[in-house]
Amino acid sequence: MSVKYRIPFHWHYLLLLLVWVMLACLWPLRVPITEVDEARYTAAVREMVTQGDYLIPHFNAQPRYQKPILYYWLQAASVRLFGVNEVAARFPSAVAVLLTALLVYGFLLHVFRRTPCDARRERTYALCGALATLTMPLLAIWSRSAVTDPALTLFTAGAMLALVQADLDRQRRWYLVAALCTGLAFLTKGPIGLVAPALAWVSYHLTRRQLRDEVRRVPWLAALGVLLAVAAPWYILTYFVDGPGFLTRFFLTENLERYTTAMEGHGWSNRLLGFFTFPVSALVFCFPFSAFLLRDLIAPTAGQMLPDEVRRIRRFAWIWVIVPIAFFSTSATQLPSYIQGIAPAVAVLFALHLAYRETGASTPAMQRRVRWGRRVEAVALVVLTAAWSGGLLFLWLPAVTAEVAPTLARVVAALLGLTGLALLLGIGTALIRRSDQLVPWTTAGWTAHMLVILLGVLPLYVCSQYHPVQRAGEWLHGYAREQAVFTYLPEGFMRTHTHPESLVYYAQRPVQFFTQGDLNFPGALQQAIDAGGALVVTDATGRDSLTAMTRATVVGQFGKIAILHVQPD
Secondary structure (H helix, E strand, O other), X not given: OOOOOOOOHHHHHHHHHHHHHHHHHOOOOOOOOOOOHHHHHHHHHHHHHHHOOOOOOEEOOEEOOOOOOHXXXXXXXXXXXXXXXXXXXXXXXXXXXHHHHHHHHHHHHHHHHOOOOOHHHHHHHHHHXXXXXXXXXXXXXXXXXXXXXXXXXXXXXXXXXXXXXXXXXXXXHHHHHHHHHHHHHHHHHOOHHHHHHHHHHHHHHHHOOOHHHHHHHOOHHHHHHHHHHHHHHHHHHHHHHHOOHHHHHHHHHHHHHHHHOOOOOOOOOOHHHHHHHHHHHHHHHOOOHXXXXXXXXXXXXXXXXXXXXXXXXXXXXXXXXXXXXXXXXXXXXXXXXXXXXXXXXXXXXXXXXXXXXXXXXXXXXXXXXXXXXXXXXXXXXXXXXXHXXXXXXXXXXXXXXXXXXXXXXXXHHHHHHHHHHHHHHHHHHHHHHOOXXXXXXHHHHHHHHHHHHHHHHHHHHHHHHHHHHHHHHHHHHOOOOOOEEEEXXXXXXXXXXXXXXXXXXXXXXXXEEEOOOXXXXXXXXXXXXXXXXXXXXXXXXXXXXXXXXXXXXXXXXXXXXXXXXXXXX
């Protein structure tokens, strides 16, 4: 008997909107812009809007060639609408995640309506898939960040689902929709927007031994025309305006070199470890839905015969998950957000798993597979719940407590522990009783746990780490605008970052970044001092060394960060 989850249909959109507002839009504290990508995108958009140059982004008064233009345009539109602030900078990512959830919901509803399924249950299964999209850490965490990944995920999901529809309906027009979405993805993050859908499509039809026939069915000229009409004009225009600077830097350095060489410390010295990074990341950041899909892999539907359309969607969705993980596992540069595009596929698989999740099996062999699937599912649920709760309690909150109000940090820690314990108890009770309520209890408990993480843990952590830079930048904005600003941080800004690049956004002026190993720092600083003085943002070690060597006065102190006014002797 299938598991039943019944929620009135007219509440579905309201529930999705409510969950989205809570998880993606509510920030109980003023959360500063973080390093590195948020700072670069947001400062570049501020400069873009201020100067009215919407063609080539600039960061710190230099052209920024790292990414294409579409996400900058989305941020610029948000800034023009809501003003220059952190919420406006992050709003496009939040909207992209909501649209992705609605896209998954509409697709699943369309699928279930075409298969034998009760009308009330088909809507609820589609809703579960959309809620999984919103509450999955792989999307929920990055939905609050001013980065390209949520927008790329939206356009990639649109391309993938259009390719599925092209196979299900046998209508060539879906290839034009896929080409449109692929063009938008290419304009958001470059070649990966084209590579991911292409690899998934080829792999799917190879497994069905229909690639040659499908290649003949694709309207290549029309699809290529749509793709080029969307993606090509901006790339071509940058060449005429700026020469080969962007094209060379972006395609060779930011794509080819990033794939073959670990950049900005995002990679393993032992390349063998890199093959395990993304499978583990998928399990952790797609939790708890990854645990249910492990069971689905071992005992899919307990041997129940699936409708042909469902089997094809399930096959494509699994390929959609596997291809990006395999592709990026061979990359030298690795970040968990690289595989964010698999989140909609995981949500679709989760909804299909719910619709055909069976408690019984017809043959002894299938009964054994079901038992193993339950055991793996149970172990994954317990271990990953403990890892999320324990990891945050013992790794993140001690760093927070030292920088923010201890009482508030203790309250958040208590809520995190309580929701984590409640989640574990609910999972344990359902497993012991072999209850059909395992999935709803787990997803409801996880949503509450994510609320504490997203509305408590992450804001406190970000504020504790970046608030001093925000205060220093805002102070610099109105102080001695004629003098150059330097940063000199021998101790390092953070464990993972050297330069406080969000200083550019808050100070609204160029900043020259130097560290202890920069040999040109004394000369550059001396030139600025000889020209009438300079401002240096530094830490305790830099303050002591500079005051001993130069005529320096502390004019601002913000936590661990000091601002020195260095003058000629």
